[in-house]
Amino acid sequence: MLDIITDFRQIQRCAHFIGLPGVTKTLQPAEPVRIGVLGASQLLENPDIDAVYIGLPNGLHGQWARKALKAGKHVLCEKPFGANQHEAAEVHALARQAGLLCREAFHFREHPLAARLRELVLGKPQPGLSDSSSPSPLPGWQQPAASPGGSQGVLGRLQHLDVQLLIPEWMFGGPQGDNIRFQDQLAGGAMMDGGCYCISLLRLLTGAEPHVVSAEASLVPGSQVTDGAMTAQLAWSDVPGLTASFTASLQHPGPVPLTQLKVQGAK
Ligand SMILES: NC(=O)C1=CN([C@@H]2O[C@H](COP(=O)(O)OP(=O)(O)OC[C@H]3O[C@@H](n4cnc5c(N)ncnc54)[C@H](OP(=O)(O)O)[C@@H]3O)[C@@H](O)[C@H]2O)C=CC1
Numbered sequence: 001m002l003d004i005i006t007d008f009r010q011i012q013r014c015a016h017f018i019g020l021p022g023v024t025k026t027l028q029p030a031e032p033v034r035i036g037v038l039g040a041s042q043l044l045e046n047p048d049i050d051a052v053y054i055g056l057p058n059g060l061h062g063q064w065a066r067k068a069l070k071a072g073k074h075v076l077c078e079k080p081f082g083a084n085q086h087e088a089a090e091v092h093a094l095a096r097q098a099g100l101l102c103r104e105a106f107h108f109r110e111h112p113l114a115a116r117l118r119e120l121v122l123g124k125p126q127p128g129l130s131d132s133s134s135p136s137p138l139p140g141w142q143q144p145a146a147s148p149g150g151s152q153g154v155l156g157r158l159q160h161l162d163v164q165l166l167i168p169e170w171m172f173g174g175p176q177g178d179n180i181r182f183q184d185q186l187a188g189g190a191m192m193d194g195g196c197y198c199i200s201l202l203r204l205l206t207g208a209e210p211h212v213v214s215a216e217a218s219l220v221p222g223s224q225v226t227d228g229a230m231t232a233q234l235a236w237s238d239v240p241g242l243t244a245s246f247t248a249s250l251q252h253p254g255p256v257p258l259t260q261l262k263v264q265g266a267k
């Protein structure tokens with residue numbers, strides 16, 4: 001968050017940071033950033049504000065992204081930027097229609113490590129905000145490449161990728177607690193929390209859209225929809241021979257988080 005504000009300070013039109021009660025009071029940036037505290041609706045009505053960051057629980061992303069876009073604001077929204085496919089498509093369409101940027105906060109995609117990984121695995125540079133030559137009406141938005149078949153990294157033709165994002169139960173208090181990650185009505189669950197990173201990474205490293213072959217969720221006690229862990233097998237219909245798997249968990253028994261990527265190529 002502070003990095004984002006620091007960046008905003010380089011841009012004249014974003015010199016003022018205005019936020020919600022309880023958020024801004026902990027920040028003490030140097031002049032000339034001016035801090036104000038407004039309610040959310042006032043914030044969206046303010047013509048001096050160009051962009052908003054939505055750091056709410058998952059189940060509220062869609063409705064606030066819609067409100068912000070309708071108010072003419074660019075949006076940086078926490079991941080996942082919709083609670084379901086319908087909501088994500090609606091927000092995406094709204095942003096395109098309005099010619100506004102709506103960016104999902106997968107910041108790992110902007111790190112040099114991600115660029116290097118993509119170069120190694122796919123042999124292609126990374127699309128993204130850094131590509132200022134993009135003619136897209138939404139800066140930084142690009143169609144994923146149709147297929148990774150034509151391009152190869154150091155491992156040769158890609159065969160299988162496996163991603164693990166395992167968070168120990170103690171970190172968020174487990175399903176008995178009140179963390180947003182375990183709330184049905186806030187679109188919680190391991191798939192929504194960590195699984196979306198796994199899919200995002202797989203899309204980044206292959207440049208193509210996977211589909212689900214099979215998936216197995218372990219639901220948290222008392223819920224019909226919130227998964228404590230999710231394992232899935234994926235494939236790519238336009239890339240024969242390429243498969244992937246991932247596991248996202250909020251109930252990892254280990255003492256520390258585990259994030260791991262394994263890539264198998266033909267070489
Ligand atoms: N990109 C990244 O690296 C990270 C992304 N995230 C994402 O950020 C989002 C928020 O996660 P996190 O910060 O842990 O969440 P928090 O539980 O800390 O809540 C964040 C904010 O949402 C408000 N809020 C919480 N519950 C409700 C509710 N029921 N109704 C209205 N407002 C509510 C909180 O207000 P109050 O304080 O007043 O309760 C708080 O301001 C999630 O989508 C998560 O996936 C999270 C961590 C890292």
Ligand SMILES: O=C1OC[C@@H](O)[C@H](O)[C@H]1O
Nearest residue numbers: 079167172181193194197
């Ligand atoms: O970056 C993150 O790491 C831990 C997750 O639970 C969190 O929501 C996520 O965004």
